[in-house]
Amino acid sequence: MAPRVFTIPILVRFKHCDPAGIAFYPRLLEFANDTVEAWFAELGAGFPSLIGERGVGVPTVGLAARFLKPCRHGEALESRLTPVKLGDRSLDLRIVLAGPEGDPRAEFDITLVCVERDAVASRVWPEDVREAIEGWLRAA
Numbered sequence: 266m267a268p269r270v271f272t273i274p275i276l277v278r279f280k281h282c283d284p285a286g287i288a289f290y291p292r293l294l295e296f297a298n299d300t301v302e303a304w305f306a307e308l309g310a311g312f313p314s315l316i317g318e319r320g321v322g323v324p325t326v327g328l329a330a331r332f333l334k335p336c337r338h339g340e341a342l343e344s345r346l347t348p349v350k351l352g353d354r355s356l357d358l359r360i361v362l363a364g365p366e367g368d369p370r371a372e373f374d375i376t377l378v379c380v381e382r383d384a385v386a387s388r389v390w391p392e393d394v395r396e397a398i399e400g401w402l403r404a405a
Contacts, residue, residue: 269347272346273343273344274343276341287338293330293336297371301323308397308398308401320381320382321379326355326378327375328376330371334369351402353390354387354389356379357374358375359372359373359374
């Protein structure tokens, strides 16, 4: 069975591009982070509540990036997030930015860790967040 994929649309805007009209690579990392934030909101664990009210952070501790093709001003991309592995305190994700024809433009392997915001010390996932992620994985 294929893994369940979360998708959001991304429009490459002027502000994302260099003078040649190509999205500057740090902006692609921002697109990936936007996708992570949108997915957590979909799970019912939006960052304003998780980080702001509950004091639980999810910083990126590992990142591998591959930039395969340019993303150009005005293109409608699709950002596709697939959870890969849920650990006691970490979460591995795969994000693919796909072009208008579905062709991969960039790929990111990301490891997040669950932390106590104020102590910046790792902790186990809150039970409701773990259950939401496990539910997403089971629904595949």
